[in-house]
Amino acid sequence: MPQPSVTDRPVHRLVPAPAGRVHLVEQGSGPLVLLVHGFPESWYSWRHQLPALAAAGFRAVAIDVRGYGRSSRPAEVSAYRMLDLVADSVAVVEALGEREAVIVGHDWGSNIASASALLRPDVFRAVGLLSVPYTPPGGPRPSEVFAGLGGPDAEQEFYISYFQRPGRAEAEIEPDVRGWLAGFYAALSADTMPAPGAPDPHFVGRGGTLRDRFPAGRRPAWLTEADLDVYAGEFERTGLTGALNRYRNMDRDWADLAGHRGAPVEQPSLFLGGTLDASTTWLSDAIDAYPVTLPGLTACHLLDRCGHWLQQERPEETNRLLTDWLAALPA
Known part of the structure; x- marks a missing residue:
């Protein structure tokens, strides 16, 4: 049975994970939404989304990614490869007593979210990507x-x-x-x-x-x-x-995910980007390819004159787009 969670205030917790522990902050009750931050941030980058998602009827959980905050920080550089971060995402869902979740990520968290959805579609039923578009594994060595x-x-x-x-x-x-x-x-x-x-x-x-x-x-x-x-x-x-160390594993990720070269993420998906964000504009070709690479895409929005930190730069707009998308997902 899913563990009960509070609805009126955020709660900090430590849960077991492959490297030791993951620190998370949760708020709300309902379907689980896992929020994954980027560089150089923490769970705190989702401070505006936690109460908004809770008010909309979701169990919002923002984590400190491995290497950040109160989560474990292994010494080995190779401990920060994408396969390990996907395993952390799955471990959090399991530790919260859930069987599935929607995963939403920003910046590096977007890459973690898309890889989690690609590798574990049995756990992650939908994926939201902020700032960094999805690009399938493969291509030249990073x-x-x-x-x-x-x-x-x-x-x-x-x-x-x-x-x-x-x-x-x-x-x-x-x-x-x-x-x-x-x-x-x-x-x-x-x-x-x-x-x-x-x-x-x-x-x-x-x-x-x-x-x-x-x-x-x-x-x-x-x-x-x-x-x-x-x-x-x-x-x-x-x-x-x-x-x-996340940046220092990109060639390892390239090798680890070689078997998924060109693979689409097929679950229902969302993309939000800023028109002034280089992460979005440099990868405009990846957005153009979404009919093939994200065939389940149900919402794609570019926030006019918004930079890279969109859920903090434009929290109300991000909250509205995110909760509308979540509410429209199949149960």
């Missing part, structure tokens, strides 16, 4: 693709390549976690991102750092000082290595 994005003279380096070597990005971030996070959030927010034509904050100049291209002294409207306190406090306590 490290080779990202290494080629810096231009013919390698005057700059794509941020994913910059994140690959353990310790390199940490050395930039951890002396001033709060300042780095504030700059990273601002760089990808609609109201504070660099103007068109300015150096792209997704790239590192030769001999430089990512922070060199962050907007200076600008905080996006959605991010209060109290919100920044929460994020900074978590990463100052845990460090960034667990979070960055």
